């Protein structure tokens with residue numbers, strides 16, 4: 001019988017070390033050994049999913065094809081592995097408890113006293129093992145969010161310990177930090193020692209220690225960590241800062257991490273394939289595009305992390321780097337001076353919610369249209385480009401979205417099926433939907449197909465009562481979903497690139513395989529032909 005292997009990635013010292021990138025890189029290396037690999041993220045918080053969390057604090061909500069509102073690490077896994085994941089690849093404490101409590105209410109535990117061990121831990125183990133079996137994986141890499149020592153993650157770590165105890169093939173990787181003291185310039189190993197001790201206290205002996213640091217760890221430091229952590233010297237892997245996250249697999253590979261996997265998981269045939277061709281290109285690039293990202297959640301770059309990557313993937317394809325300046329829409333609204341946008345090769349408006357900053361975004365959408373600056377609007381950026389066009393081209397002075405106002409001309413309105421909904425979590429129009437593209441449009445040339453499938457996360461849409469008026473004034477709606485009921489793409493003629501989409505194109509971009517709307521956007525921003 002096929003028996004999947006499990007790699008468990010835990011974190012020590014502090015959060016925000018880039019465990020997600022290390023997890024993705026390990027999975028990538030194993031995938032390059034011709035294995036069927038996937039990743040799972042455990043989030044030890046009580047939210048059922050990330051959908052209700054503030055992107056300014058927790059980063060972007062990543063949407064899967066099946067409509068999961070997930071932790072942003074799922075996006076990293078997809079981009080590295082080039083595969084689409086499901087909401088089942090992200091489990092939270094909220095989900096685990098919800099399902100155990102539901103079973104208890106149904107009487108499924110037959111009078112037992114329901115406890116963390118074994119009922120919660122069994123639920124966790126079942127989800128991990130079932131996913132690996134259902135997908136017939138060779139390896140499932142499971143990343144546990146949070147830091148060892150947190151109360152929240154204990155049941156998950158205990159479940160991992162039990163999976164090993166029950167005889168599954170497992171390998172534990174502990175990610176820690178080796179800080180450098182500025183004054184003496186010395187690499188400190190004590191936090192790593194302590195966090196490994198904490199892990200062993202709960203019954204887990206790590207097999208590999210991946211140490212985040214500013215510079216590559218030297219052999220002395222590695223030996224010291226190996227001694228204290230009770231692992232072989234070669235099992236201490238330096239994961240130092242890289243110029244791009246896509247270089248991390250190389251950093252790990254150069255330290256022979258594959259040999260450690262091979263010892264555990266039999267012979268492995270490794271081949272870089274296309275991956276290194278692309279990362280090598282990265283080193284030679286000397287041209288840069290400047291993109292203005294106008295939005296509301298601009299204080300944290302992780303709020304739009306998939307957009308950052310989609311731009312990077314697309315720019316790399318035409319041998320450019322991309323510099324993204326996040327511009328606070330509220331500031332544009334206050335200052336009423338948009339001339340700073342002239343400094344950019346392109347303007348991108350990402351998804352967003354609520355009134356704050358919306359007038360700034362509307363003016364930016366106008367400015368791009370009037371000044372021939374390439375514009376890409378995503379979701380909110382699609383809806384507010386519609387409002388801008390209604391007001392300033394169609395002369396509907398009081399046009400707006402009903403999300404933001406109670407306007408005379410509701411050119412963007414609530415989806416009919418959203419009107420009766422009063423719960424926030426998981427109730428938007430979510431996930432992948434089929435989109436039909438109209439022939440002889442720019443969008444059709446761009447995608448070169450009649451149907452695309454893209455992911456969504458919205459409650460509002462273009463109000464098609466205004467469609468004829470918009471078309472009379474030159475706006476082209478070039479794609480629709482649900483038998484024409486929802487507009488999905490708008491485009492303008494006689495503009496270098498004015499393109500906006502109701503769907504989240506950024507969630508479909510993979511490293512080495514950029515999403516088409518992003519590719520055309522960066523081409524236009526670089527002054528290249530968009531091939532259409």
Ligand code: GLN
Pocket residue numbers: 350351352353354378379380381383403457458459460461
């Ligand atoms: N707030 C808008 C809506 O709900 C746009 C959502 C988004 O940009 N993701 O439809």
